[in-house]
Amino acid sequence: MLSRRLFTRTQIALARSAARTGSARAPLATSNLAARRALHATPAARADTTARTTTSSLTHADTAASAETRATIDRFQRYTLGTYVRPPLVLTHGEGCWVFDSDGRKFLDFTAGIAVNALGHADPEVARILHHQAQRMVHMSNLYHNEWAGELAEALVESTIAAEQARSTAPAAVGEGASASTATFHPSKVFFANSGTEANEGALKFAKKYGNLQREAHPDRYPQGKHEVLAFSRGFHGRSMGALSATAAPAYQTPFQPLVPGFTHTPYNNVAAAEAAIHEGTCAVIVEPIQGEGGVHMATPEFLQALRRRCDAVGALLIYDEIQCGLGRTGQLWGFQHYPADCRPDLVTMAKPLANGIPIGAVLLTDETAAKINPGDHGTTFGGNPLACRVGLHVLQRIRQPEFLAQVRATGAHLKAQAEGQLQQAFPDLVTGVRGVGMMVGIQLSCNPAPLVDLARERGLLIITAGGNTVRLVPSLTLTADEADQGIRILADSLRAFQAQQTP
Numbered sequence: 001m002l003s004r005r006l007f008t009r010t011q012i013a014l015a016r017s018a019a020r021t022g023s024a025r026a027p028l029a030t031s032n033l034a035a036r037r038a039l040h041a042t043p044a045a046r047a048d049t050t051a052r053t054t055t056s057s058l059t060h061a062d063t064a065a066s067a068e069t070r071a072t073i074d075r076f077q078r079y080t081l082g083t084y085v086r087p088p089l090v091l092t093h094g095e096g097c098w099v100f101d102s103d104g105r106k107f108l109d110f111t112a113g114i115a116v117n118a119l120g121h122a123d124p125e126v127a128r129i130l131h132h133q134a135q136r137m138v139h140m141s142n143l144y145h146n147e148w149a150g151e152l153a154e155a156l157v158e159s160t161i162a163a164e165q166a167r168s169t170a171p172a173a174v175g176e177g178a179s180a181s182t183a184t185f186h187p188s189k190v191f192f193a194n195s196g197t198e199a200n201e202g203a204l205k206f207a208k209k210y211g212n213l214q215r216e217a218h219p220d221r222y223p224q225g226k227h228e229v230l231a232f233s234r235g236f237h238g239r240s241m242g243a244l245s246a247t248a249a250p251a252y253q254t255p256f257q258p259l260v261p262g263f264t265h266t267p268y269n270n271v272a273a274a275e276a277a278i279h280e281g282t283c284a285v286i287v288e289p290i291q292g293e294g295g296v297h298m299a300t301p302e303f304l305q306a307l308r309r310r311c312d313a314v315g316a317l318l319i320y321d322e323i324q325c326g327l328g329r330t331g332q333l334w335g336f337q338h339y340p341a342d343c344r345p346d347l348v349t350m351a352k353p354l355a356n357g358i359p360i361g362a363v364l365l366t367d368e369t370a371a372k373i374n375p376g377d378h379g380t381t382f383g384g385n386p387l388a389c390r391v392g393l394h395v396l397q398r399i400r401q402p403e404f405l406a407q408v409r410a411t412g413a414h415l416k417a418q419a420e421g422q423l424q425q426a427f428p429d430l431v432t433g434v435r436g437v438g439m440m441v442g443i444q445l446s447c448n449p450a451p452l453v454d455l456a457r458e459r460g461l462l463i464i465t466a467g468g469n470t471v472r473l474v475p476s477l478t479l480t481a482d483e484a485d486q487g488i489r490i491l492a493d494s495l496r497a498f499q500a501q502q503t504p
């Protein structure tokens with residue numbers, strides 16, 4: 001009885017909080033359907049809702065959290081700024097694609113810390129390197145060289161060049177035969193930061209400087225200046241003022257107006273609108289070749305080709321935000337490598353998986369842009385620290401292996417096929433589409449997917465939403481076919497429960 005009362009109170013608090021923040025917008029918002037119904041329902045309906053959620057397959061019920069766990073959460077919430085709505089469990093550790101909570105429950109993790117833990121949780125080699133490096137040196141700033149930042153920079157540049165050379169002899173998976181170009185992305189330098197947002201801020205600053213120098217050199221060509229940036233609908237680039245200005249979501253932007261001037265947005269994949277919006281005053285175009293937060297949408301080859309063409313025509317830089325889709329997640333080292341050669345970028349930003357969860361971000365630049373950046377133009381205290389860079393080097397060395405990437409493609413294709421067969425075909429009214437490539441799979445629903453996140457978690461599977469109506473599967477790249485099948489089975493069970501809830 002006590003736990004039922006606590007459950008109701010906690011869940012209602014969660015629901016209220018979700019309603020306050022706008023659950024579709026709150027990061028990882030997982031407002032519980034039962035809780036939301038409880039909030040608005042009559043006592044009789046409330047009892048009915050609870051009965052429906054306690055089905056036999058509900059192996060990880062929120063209501064089963066121990067009193068200790070609830071007390072801990074209450075205490076944590078008292079002191080933590082409420083920018084996230086979290087379910088009533090406390091995660092303690094993980095192993096591979098599995099995580100465990102303080103009550104000893106085991107969950108299959110299809111979130112990987114939002115597409116971060118590429119090698120899974122508690123990878124023994126990552127742990128060994130962390131331990132060893134922590135005993136040597138964690139941080140010394142960028143005032144000095146350290147043993148690892150330069151190694152990682154070299155590995156990023158050389159791995160990209162090698163991957164591009166290998167790719168140039170293979171047809172693009174998307175838009176095959178669409179281009180006779182043999183262009184490759186040939187980076188020469190790396191800037192290290194601490195997160196995806198910071199990587200994008202760096203890239204935008206480099207592009208602004210590039211544009212300003214162009215303007216100085218050619219005042220007649222750029223009389224109005226050259227500092228505008230084009231970004232796209234549903235794109236997500238981060239939450240600091242520059243990155244947020246590039247992120248075209250009113251719910252993220254509105255409370256923080258005025259933002260940085262000079263940012264324009266056009267619809268993703270709309271070639272004509274993008275072509276019209278890129279002009280002589282544009283210094284950069286920033287785009288995710290495969291959108292993550294926006295709902296797992298792939299760019300069309302024609303769209304990326306048009307961006308490249310227009311950027312060349314007006315002397316603007318093309319920035320690919322590969323923070324979510326890069327570094328092996330799609331089964332290629334870079335997401336753009338699924339596309340024809342004449343879509344290659346000038347700058348690439350990365351972060352999430354690079355150090356398997358140790359914060360890091362980076363920008364890859366071609367010589368042309370790198371040559372415009374001088375000492376003092378940009379900097380960071382933590383970026384490039386030896387701890388993150390040493391782990392990053394290890395992660396990169398593992399994920400760039402052709403066998404590793406082939407495994408991501410194979411398991412990812414299996415995961416997607418299972419989602420199509422076991423979910424879309426079995427629940428055609430609820431599941432209206434399956435998208436994505438590699439270990440980046442979006443399952444589009446005909447309704448708000450937040451309740452499904454809760455139903456899956458209460459059955460032992462962690463998933464996240466993306467865009468307005470999509471569930472996103474971004475597990476560790478080490479996921480096995482068997483784990484993919486287990487997750488799909490739980491999702492099918494969750495969809496059955498979802499369907500039952502929808503039925504009056």
Ligand SMILES: Cc1ncc(COP(=O)(O)O)c(C=O)c1O
Nearest residue numbers: 195196197236237238292323324
């Ligand atoms: C494509 C993309 N860009 C930028 C970011 C921001 O990265 P971070 O949260 O590490 O600052 C994200 C985060 O989800 C992302 O998916």
